[in-house]
Amino acid sequence: MCICINCEYVDRCLTYHAVEAQHQQPHLTDDPDFEATNPEINVNIRDRGSEIEMEWDVVGCESFKQEQGKWARLRPGELVPT
DSSP states (O other), rough: OGGGGGGGGTTHHHHHHHEEEEEEEOOOOOOOOOOOOSSSSEEEEOOOOSSSSEEEEEEEEETTOOTTTHHHHSTTTTTTOO
Protein backbone atom coordinates (compact mmCIF):
# COMPACT_ATOMS: atom_id res chain seq x y z
CA MET A 1 0.00 0.00 0.00
CA CYS A 2 1.17 3.54 -0.77
CA ILE A 3 2.40 5.32 2.38
CA CYS A 4 1.29 8.64 0.89
CA ILE A 5 -2.30 8.27 2.06
CA ASN A 6 -1.13 8.92 5.63
CA CYS A 7 1.40 11.67 4.82
CA GLU A 8 1.02 15.34 5.68
CA TYR A 9 2.22 16.29 2.18
CA VAL A 10 -0.04 14.02 0.08
CA ASP A 11 -2.04 16.92 -1.36
CA ARG A 12 1.09 18.94 -2.25
CA CYS A 13 3.50 16.21 -3.38
CA LEU A 14 4.85 15.96 -6.92
CA THR A 15 5.58 12.25 -6.45
CA TYR A 16 2.03 11.42 -5.34
CA HIS A 17 0.72 13.54 -8.22
CA ALA A 18 2.68 11.28 -10.60
CA VAL A 19 1.29 8.15 -8.90
CA GLU A 20 -2.26 9.51 -9.33
CA ALA A 21 -1.53 10.04 -13.03
CA GLN A 22 -0.23 6.47 -13.40
CA HIS A 23 -3.45 5.18 -11.82
CA GLN A 24 -5.56 7.55 -13.93
CA GLN A 25 -7.11 8.97 -10.77
CA PRO A 26 -8.26 12.53 -10.17
CA HIS A 27 -5.57 14.68 -8.60
CA LEU A 28 -5.84 16.01 -5.06
CA THR A 29 -4.31 19.20 -6.47
CA ASP A 30 -3.61 20.42 -9.96
CA ASP A 31 -0.54 22.34 -8.83
CA PRO A 32 1.64 20.36 -6.40
CA ASP A 33 4.52 22.36 -4.91
CA PHE A 34 6.35 19.85 -2.70
CA GLU A 35 9.33 17.79 -3.92
CA ALA A 36 9.72 14.59 -1.89
CA THR A 37 13.22 13.52 -0.85
CA ASN A 38 14.29 10.07 -2.08
CA PRO A 39 10.88 8.49 -2.62
CA GLU A 40 10.95 4.72 -3.21
CA ILE A 41 8.30 3.44 -5.60
CA ASN A 42 7.36 -0.21 -6.10
CA VAL A 43 5.79 -1.01 -9.44
CA ASN A 44 3.95 -4.32 -9.64
CA ILE A 45 3.14 -5.54 -13.13
CA ARG A 46 0.41 -8.13 -13.63
CA ASP A 47 -0.42 -9.85 -16.89
CA ARG A 48 -4.19 -10.22 -17.09
CA GLY A 49 -4.21 -11.93 -20.49
CA SER A 50 -5.42 -9.21 -22.82
CA GLU A 51 -4.48 -6.48 -20.35
CA ILE A 52 -1.36 -5.48 -18.44
CA GLU A 53 -2.06 -3.99 -15.02
CA MET A 54 0.50 -1.79 -13.24
CA GLU A 55 0.28 -0.87 -9.57
CA TRP A 56 2.46 2.01 -8.33
CA ASP A 57 3.04 2.39 -4.59
CA VAL A 58 5.35 4.74 -2.71
CA VAL A 59 6.84 2.48 -0.03
CA GLY A 60 9.50 4.77 1.39
CA CYS A 61 10.29 8.48 1.45
CA GLU A 62 12.66 10.57 3.53
CA SER A 63 10.09 13.40 3.51
CA PHE A 64 7.28 11.23 4.92
CA LYS A 65 5.58 12.90 7.87
CA GLN A 66 2.81 10.83 9.45
CA GLU A 67 -0.67 12.33 9.41
CA GLN A 68 -2.99 9.38 9.83
CA GLY A 69 -6.06 9.57 7.60
CA LYS A 70 -4.97 12.69 5.65
CA TRP A 71 -6.11 11.35 2.26
CA ALA A 72 -9.48 10.22 3.66
CA ARG A 73 -10.12 13.69 5.12
CA LEU A 74 -9.39 15.24 1.73
CA ARG A 75 -11.77 12.84 -0.05
CA PRO A 76 -14.55 12.11 2.45
CA GLY A 77 -16.81 9.23 1.47
CA GLU A 78 -14.43 7.85 -1.16
CA LEU A 79 -12.67 4.50 -0.90
CA VAL A 80 -9.11 4.91 0.33
CA PRO A 81 -6.62 3.63 -2.27
CA THR A 82 -4.97 0.36 -1.32
